[in-house]
Structure formats: structure tokens, C-alpha cells
Amino acid sequence: MRIVxxxxxxxxxxxxxxxxxxxxxxxxxxxxxxLHDERSHIVAVVGHTREKTETFAREYQIKVLSTWQELVExxxxxxxxxxxxxxxxGAIARAALANGKHVIIEYPLSLDxxxxxxxxALAKAQKKLLHVEHLExxxxxxxxxxxxxxxxxxxxxxxxxxxxxQNPAPRKWTYNHELFGFPLIGxxxxxxxxxxxxxxxFTVNCHQxxxxxxxxxxxxxxxxxQLCFDSGLxxxxxxxxxxxxxxxxxxxxxxxxxxxxxxDGDTGIFVQPGxxxxxxxxxxxxxxxxDTSMVLDHLFDGTPLYVTPEESLYTLKVADTAxxxxxxxxxxxxxxxxxxx
Numbered sequence: 260m261r262i263v264x265x266x267x268x269x270x271x272x273x274x275x276x277x278x279x280x281x282x283x284x285x286x287x288x289x290x291x292x293x294l295h296d297e298r299s300h301i302v303a304v305v306g307h308t309r310e311k312t313e314t315f316a317r318e319y320q321i322k323v324l325s326t327w328q329e330l331v332e333x334x335x336x337x338x339x340x341x342x343x344x345x346x347x348x349g350a351i352a353r354a355a356l357a358n359g360k361h362v363i364i365e366y367p368l369s370l371d372x373x374x375x376x377x378x379x380a381l382a383k384a385q386k387k388l389l390h391v392e393h394l395e396x397x398x399x400x401x402x403x404x405x406x407x408x409x410x411x412x413x414x415x416x417x418x419x420x421x422x423x424x425q426n427p428a429p430r431k432w433t434y435n436h437e438l439f440g441f442p443l444i445g446x447x448x449x450x451x452x453x454x455x456x457x458x459x460x461f462t463v464n465c466h467q468x469x470x471x472x473x474x475x476x477x478x479x480x481x482x483x484x485q486l487c488f489d490s491g492l493x494x495x496x497x498x499x500x501x502x503x504x505x506x507x508x509x510x511x512x513x514x515x516x517x518x519x520x521x522x523d524g525d526t527g528i529f530v531q532p533g534x535x536x537x538x539x540x541x542x543x544x545x546x547x548x549x550d551t552s553m554v555l556d557h558l559f560d561g562t563p564l565y566v567t568p569e570e571s572l573y574t575l576k577v578a579d580t581a582x583x584x585x586x587x588x589x590x591x592x593x594x595x596x597x598x599x600x
Contacts, residue, residue, distance in 0.1 A: 274300040275361075275558060278330045280351055281342030282306035282315040285365050285547070289340050290319050292551035299338075299555060305330050307343070331355040338388075338558075341365065344438045345445050349374040352389070356381045361388040363554055366447045368571055370440040372579045379568045390554055390564060391571040395448040396455055397549055399541025400511065400522050404456065407529060407538060411515030414490075417457070419449060420497040422508040428478040428501045435476050441582040442467060442482040442498050444575065449496050451574040452511070453486065457494065459573075460593045462487045465581040470503050479503040484581045 277299055279286055286304075293299040303322035306312030316323045324330050327347075331339055331354045339355040341348055341364040349369030355362050356378065368391045369375040382389035395401055408414070432438035439445040443465070454460065465484040471477035479501030486494040511522040518531035520538070527538035556562045576596055584591045 278336040279304040286342035288547035292548040412517035423500040465584040
């Protein structure tokens, strides 16, 4: 996967040539990070709407292309970043890898587990980088959790809730069944935090509900999932957004035999008998720059990344199992899911 050059002089001048797919929030932060790193050069961008794409391209002084198919076939692009609707992630990544490009993709790698497995195999066959971004692992809250877990002894329960009221709900792709995907696949980081902290999953249960007045778009989504880990730990994920939810919440709590860690918004506390201690939580700013820098370090120097595609794939399998649990009303065993793959 490493980019190799013949001399030190060539290495000093070498720059990775980048094509961007997407012009939204993530794409903008990715472009800023690439722009400020002298090892990269942004060549072109393709977006959903022509006017927005042209505005984006003017800001970063790059070419506008009509289709992502055209972008992945260009010989003057080495790396493709994919920051667009979830539905298209797999197809774009497959085409980019098949055309010999390195790939950075915002999670999820694909909405389909089999396709995700095929993409990882293709990247290895092509000897190209496939990096699934998981910024939540780099953030201050997750790092503070990791640093303080040992204080609370054996952990028996964890809960993570992200509730986002929006009234009126926007008529955008994140509220579209096909474009966003099943809630815990589209919002894969909710499960990925747990799996990074607590390991492999034994059983999965899940329930979801939509409020909608048309088949494609919904106004409200509420999804709850219960995980039992191989360690015996019980965990609950609550994900909700839209019009019929009235109080915002971003809370992560972990309870153990010696105390609890409670993170509410950007503040954290360590609770133990008769004492509560505040925990410093680092900023969420600058994470795209950190991720991008680590990718370029990997390409130029071969340094390891903070997350592997296989780790993201395992979480995708848990999310896919949660989807089947929601559809059937049954508790699912992860062993059965893994045996089939």
C-alpha cells in the first residue's frame, strides 16, 4: 500500500493527487485537511448538484467533473475520498479500487455486508489502501473513556444515546430509507464505539419505528438495540432523530463494580461511593485533519492506521444483525451471522 519513490529528492516533491466525491459537511472538512497538508493535491470534485459543486470547486480551485465514474477513471488521481450518500459508497469504492486508486471512505463501507467483504478483498488484491473513517475513535470523549475504564473495575452495563430533535425534519438523504440505510448501519459509529471498547458481541436485539407520511422519506426515526457481549456486558444503543422527539441527548454511560463513567454532551464525571470527580474531555475539533494526516503518513511511511477495514466490517455485521433482529422481533446470535459469512 505504501507509495515508494526512487530518491529522497523525489519523495520531498511527491504529492498524492486526490479526487473528491461529495460536497457536504464531511467533504468540506476533508478538503480543508488535504489542502493544508503539502503531501496532497486536490485535482477534482464531483457532487450531487451542479451549482453547489461549482461553488465548492471555486473555493478550493479544483476541477468539476460530471460523474464519479469519470473521476475514478482519471489517470491524474491516486486517491479517491468518498463523502456522499451511504447507498453509493460500495459502488464508488469498487470502481475506484478496480481503477487502481487508494480509497478513503466515510463509514459505512457499504450498506451490504457481502459487498463490504468483497471490497476489502479487492483492496488487498490491488495492493491499495482502503480506509474506512471512524473519527469517533479519535475524539476526546472516546479517548477519555478508554483512559478511565480501568477505574470502574468489571463492567456490567453501558448505554449510549444520541437523540436529535429536528422540527420540521429536513427532506434530505439522511431521512431517506434507501439513501441512508438502516439507522444503525447509517450511524455505524454508535455501535463501533462499543465494539472498540468491549470486544466481540454474543447476541443482538433491536426495535425500531418510523413516523412517515410518504414511503421514501420519514419525519422521525427511533431505533434501540440491546447487545450482550461475549464478556457478559450488557449494552444499549438509542438512536433517534426528527419531529416527534422533543429533547436532545448525547450521553454515554458505563457502569462497573467500583464506579461509573458518565459523559453528558462534552462533560464527563467519574462516580464512586461518596465521591464524584470531573473528567477532562478533549475537543472534537480537528479530527478530519488528524485522520487525513494519519492516512498520508501510512501511504508515505507505512505507519499503521488507528482502525482497519476488518474492524469496521465486524461492526457492520453487528449492525446488519440488528436490522434482522428488528425485522423479525427475534434475538439474534452473532455466531450464526459469522458462520454464514
